[in-house]
Amino acid sequence: MSEKRFLFSGFGGQGILFAGKFVAYKGLMDDKQVSWLPSYGPEMRGGTASCGVIVSDESVGSPIVSNPNILVAMNLPSLDKYEDSVESGGMIFADSSLIERKVKRDDVKVFYIPATRLARDNGVPTLANMIIVGKIMKELGEFEGDSLNAALKKVISAKHADMLEVNLKAMRLGAEY
Amino acid sequence: MADKVLMKGNEAIAEAAIRAGCRHYFGYPITPQTEVAAYMAKRMPKIEGGVFLQAESEISAINMVYGVAGAGFRVMTSSSSPGISLKQEGISYLAGSDLPALIVNVQRGGPGLGGIQPSQSDYFQATRGGGHGDYHLIVLAPASVQEMADLTIKAFDLSDKYRVPAMLLADGTMGQMMEPVELPDSVDTLKVEKPWAVTGTQKKREHNIVNSLYLAPEKLEQTNLERFERYKAIEENEALYEEFMMEDAEYCVVAYGITARVSKNAVIAAREQGIRVGMIRPITLWPFPKKAIADVTDKVKAFISVELSMGQMIEDVKLASSCKKPVYLCSRVGGVITTPEQVLETIKKTAGGNE
């Protein structure tokens, strides 16, 4: 994949935008071209939230991710809405603690991670998003390296520096799942 | 090299404005540009002489801008389409009083209350003046977050240089998206003397008057003629555009802002299919890069105007090409954004129809 087009989707409050921001910063740290575009408007308050992130070797044209090659679905409405848009050969990461059904597509690689349950069981209840991100990084072969830490430092403000370790813990949980 | 950071387009505007020496911001909340105000609210009180004020209305905000501009300071306001309509009175007064200022419009769908999703349907309003009277704004259309910052700085400079208010015409995607931005620590901005500013006479000079009222028609005519001399100089010197794959192009896509980003994908895809297509991206919408269009008119078979409106910029493309070649429209409206696939289809159809 010379151009990774991520679509993160779920409920508002699940950290969808944050997860996207981390992936964008990770790309920036790896000297890639990146863009991050959130959905905005009333859906930010409780409904579905999504954001598209492009990480590319070339300069990014359209920042709108209409056919992702990596979809993160953190709830059922998101999977229902975006499953068909995933490029053939792409990947879908689904939070299987909130989505009971299986992905219908057979031309994509699917990863079921019970992220919400894992987060709760491991004392990081608000970080299901980062558990999935950890899994993505692992599958893309990007879990190792300095850029991961550097990106995390960028997205976590200095004020919340204590959150760094917990986020890493969550990502490790995902990577090792 | 300054550190590259990820910033929202709206935040990039605000930070660039501060670095360009703007210390006065007046605004009113409206989606999708509220981050500009929020950023200013956070930063301005921490800067010496920094003023952030949430006005009681868009109308008040633009008139506060008018006051500060009259005193000769760099000043700005930002809003989105319905709010910009409310500001038109004040913008007309700024133009009529020859005051420099920056107005940011992060467009959303209209007319009326419209929607909150991205649009480019304020093109006419921005490029034809917008309020009452004969006037223009210098209109800059960023197509990346980096340009949101760079063109903000440029807008202040051009506005000061010509005593013409400038507008940054963006849209919801440009405002909301994050991309890497590099902001120089110190911005090399234009410093112009403003002997006309109302800063108090200090009893050392005749009083200055900031005014757009001239009851004698001949005098009012004279101010218009003089202003249009400056507009002429702007048209001659300040038109900006970017060409993409135009060297051997038989078809020319014309698009600005977000639609230029979308169209770029389509142009690349069309090239892969053997269609010789390129793109001209106007960076200034007023002055419109007429010469760039005129220069390729004889070489291309057709133009395609890609825009998020029912066809507004297309008129400028037709004018600039003197209608010598067909100009087709590819658009979505109401907050829907054209896809690369739609643009590609239009390119293919245009190329097919002209074989």
Added chain:
Amino acid sequence: MVVFEKPKSLTDAQFHYCPGCTHGIIHRLVAQAIDELGIEGKTVGVAPVGCAVMAYDYFACDMVEAAHGRAPAVATGLKRCMPENVIFTYQGDGDLASIGMAETVHAATRNENITIIFVNNAIYGMTGGQMAPTSLPGQVTQTSPYGRDVKTAGYPVRVSEMLATLEGPEFITRVAVNNVKNVKAAGAAIKKAFENQINGKGFSLVEVVSSCPTNWGKTPVDALKWLEENMLPYYPLGVYKDRSAEEGK
């Protein structure tokens, strides 16, 4: 020997006001205050849209012509970028209390440190005598030819009383220029409104009840009589708010 002199803060331009109009007196009071306080060099005035639209030609300090009703917003901009300067607006009733009501109220509630001279003559003068937000019940104007009918046109606004209910403003007072005694009091109030600004006290508004012989269709003398008999009962003179005095400062 007493020599009658024109205040230095007025230019040599000849007023365009109608015979018997009180704008001339009020301009003079404002200019006198500026002279006495020695602030001409740092004062910036904001002219309205209305009869006083060309005040920018009459005051010798720097001047800005604002859009109709927007003077308090323009003055806010000026004051915020030049806190050491003295900023005043000069507005009529249509400008301040009708189209510019929002700007007025919000500048007041912010306690914006500016001085507002509000000339209330109960009519739109420049456009030829239409009903103003301060036109009295029953008052005949071009747009209330049968007299202001409060059932359809509502009641006149008492601006000073209304603004005095706000927590924000420093000083709200109503004066008149119908006789020598009142003119003197008006001059003192205007001067105080400028002093308040210089002392950083905040929003000060002086409402000046005045006459418009031309559009009222009266001689200057009869107009003053009408003012006394009709306007002053509805718009009582007095100090409506003076925070510093109330707080004993």
